[in-house]
Amino acid sequence: MLGEPLARQVAASLPTDRLGACEWVIADPAADLARAAAAKRALWGELKRLARSLAARRGGA
DSSP: OBSHHHHHHHHHHSOHHHHHHOOOOOBOOHHHHHHOHHHHHHHHHHHHHHHHHHHHHHTOO
């Protein structure tokens, strides 16, 4: 999800039980991703974390 405001908006629209079942990746806004290497590294780190979490759920690596 790009940007904290969008994440808050989506989270507010979901029921509490659904929120707990979601895997969240919140990145800097797209404009920041386009120009900041640190923002890109942070996003890639979160995507790797998400991939590991999903693999563990499936019983994979």
